[in-house]
Amino acid sequence: MKLLAKSLITGLLAVTALTATAQTAKSQKHADRTLKMRQSVFTLIGSNMGALGAMAKGKIPVNAELAKKNATRINQLSFMIEDYLRTDTSKFKLETDALDNIWQEQEKFNKRISALIEASENLKIAADSGDESAIKKAIGRVGKSCGGCHDDFKAE
Numbered sequence: 182m183k184l185l186a187k188s189l190i191t192g193l194l195a196v197t198a199l200t201a202t203a204q205t206a207k208s209q210k211h212a213d214r215t216l217k218m219r220q221s222v223f224t225l226i227g228s229n230m231g232a233l234g235a236m237a238k239g240k241i242p243v244n245a246e247l248a249k250k251n252a253t254r255i256n257q258l259s260f261m262i263e264d265y266l267r268t269d270t271s272k273f274k275l276e277t278d279a280l281d282n283i284w285q286e287q288e289k290f291n292k293r294i295s296a297l298i299e300a301s302e303n304l305k306i307a308a309d310s311g312d313e314s315a316i317k318k319a320i321g322r323v324g325k326s327c328g329g330c331h332d333d334f335k336a337e
């Protein structure tokens with residue numbers, strides 16, 4: 182119950198914080214730079230998810246300290262998604278998996294960001310508890326929030 186209440190409060194704060202509007206890339210150079218930065222954010226998120234996924238699948242032992250560290254990083258990076266995806270690059274030729282609807286369905290996209298913010302916050306709390314099954318369950322929720330956004334807003 183305490184876990185749930187805490188993550189709900191964080192979620193509400195996260196939702197109210199996400200209010201910015203999109204802007205269009207001004208040039209090919211601006212679009213290229215935007216792409217590089219947004220892919221960097223996701224590359225780092227992905228690299229912190231690796232060990233967590235392995236823990237959830239039982240490929241490596243659950244390590245609460247590592248889970249806390251990576252959940253904290255993913256949480257911090259999740260707060261960057263909105264800023265780094267605000268610039269609409271859809272008019273430019275880029276090698277990107279980002280779908281154009283990111284800039285057309287911003288409210289829906291922001292909900293997907295909030296889901297990751299909440300899930301990573303929830304994993305931090307689970308890691309503090311040290312409870313293995315709670316940690317695995319919380320990693321699963323983080324993974325679902327990645328997949329949920331990818332289903333709607335990422336190619337492949």
Ligand code: HEC
Nearest residue numbers: 220223224226227230277278279293294297327330334335
């Ligand atoms: C709010 C939406 C959203 C969430 C949440 C999200 N992603 Fe993504 N992700 C994207 C989009 C959009 C791209 C494509 C970026 C591009 O190619 O411009 C992407 C790309 C990636 C990439 C490829 C990066 C690259 O260099 O091309 C990885 C890895 C990745 N995501 C992992 C994750 C993981 C792991 C999570 C969860 C912990 C996650 N993502 C959560 C939207 C999201």
